[in-house]
Amino acid sequence: MKDRQLLEDYLYYLEHIKRYSFHTVVNYRQDLNSFCQFIEASGEGSLEDIRPLDIKLFLSHQMEEGLSRRSLSRHLSSLRGFYHYCLKNHLMDHDPTVGIHLKLGQRRLPDFFTEEEMLHFLDQLPLNNALDYRNKALLELLYASGLRIFECQELQLKQIDLKQSLLYIKGKGKKDRIVPFNETSHQALVTYLKSYRNELMKGQCEDHDYVFVNYKGKVLTTNGLRYIVKKAYRLSGQKGDIHPHKIRHSFATHLMNNGADLRSVQDLLGHENLSSTQIYTHVSTKRMKDIVNQCLSFQDDNRKDDEE
Incomplete structure (x- = not known):
């Protein structure tokens, strides 16, 4: 007991x-x-x-x-x-896990979209009703901020500074961080909040400040958010699978590929340890190797011709 x-x-x-x-x-x-x-x-x-x-x-x-x-x-x-x-907490006097380590294989690289795939997905989102505009704001913000799914689900109006395009996020371990978001997600968020959120809130008896709500005006659950992401991706005609964290991986990878420094990406993601962010340097390095191999392939071809 x-x-x-x-x-x-x-x-x-x-x-x-x-x-x-x-x-x-x-x-x-x-x-x-x-x-x-x-x-x-x-x-x-x-x-x-x-x-x-x-x-x-x-x-x-x-x-x-x-x-x-x-x-x-x-x-x-x-x-x-x-x-x-x-x-x-002084509930026990020893830790039996001390000194126990597992030798693991190579760390798996994060699954992410290319920039072209991500933009195609977002550009294909329909805009026919209030739920569509909610989905647009949700997905644009996920990609522009790299939020974890629970951070997006718990996001409240008071955490958004629309004038400065900033989010005030309370993440894992109650760690606070400030996350900027871009103009595209700003426009999508403003349109949803000013024109469509109130329409969805009409079905809710008690008012609340949560940003993303369902058709009854109730707070979306994390499972509800996952369903929205998967359905929107399927309707966009894209192949393959998607999960909200894949969008977060894409956010970080695209930042690294476009010159962001590791510390800044760590702060934006809310990683406690830099080692958690370093996985994206492997992705960036792999991309650079691919670019070098592709751009300098003519040297290999010419040298093969000379040898022949």
């Missing part, structure tokens, strides 16, 4: 204090429940009695069950976060 209460307290902390997204908290819950089930089945006692060897045995068991290195890393991260929380 004590273990379960500890887990619930930790998950509450992640959701309400650290402000992790719903899906992130769900993943943490699943990972920690898997560990508890393993410990209960092996008869190793409570979470307080766990040793480093138990953590290693659990990860080994998960590997035998077919989990990928990426999933194993997430499980270890969930356990490390939980025990760090317990140690910091």
Whole structure:
């Protein structure tokens, strides 16, 4: 009973204090429940009695069950976060995850749209009714700001400075940041807010300040936002899949490809650690290599001709 209460307290902390997204908290819950089930089945006692060897045995068991290195890393991260929380709050006197590391393969590059693909998608959005104008404002702002899906879902009117085209965002861990947005998204946002949001709010009994609402005037959920993004992408005639984070990846990648410095991109994305942003330098470097290979291919061709 004590273990379960500890887990619930930790998950509450992640959701309400650290402000992790719903899906992130769900993943943490699943990972920690898997560990508890393993410990209960092996008869190793409570979470307080766990040793480093138990953590290693659990990860080994998960590997035998077919989990990928990426999933194993997430499980270890969930356990490390939980025990760090317990140690910091004097709920336990040791952290069994200390010194345990997984050797992972090459980090996967983020999935993103080219600039041409992104602009084609946004330019194909229909503008026939209030919901269309809401979608236009939503998608233009996602791309222009790189917001996380929950940051967009929680966005309120007081966080928008239309005169200066700035957003005041409270992100993960209650970290505040200021994010500018471009003229195109500014126009889309102004049109939606001044001409169409009130129309959607007519079906809502209680007034509120959330920016993006559904046809009943209620706050959009994160799942609702994902549905809007997927449907709009499908209707635009584009091939492939989309998720809101792919737009965020595109925002960061396009900034890097057009000369933005790493620190600025880190600040705009709200990354706590620079290492989280450095993944986009690999994308930028790959693009530069492609450009060099393409532009200087004539040298290779000429040298092959000389050799022949």
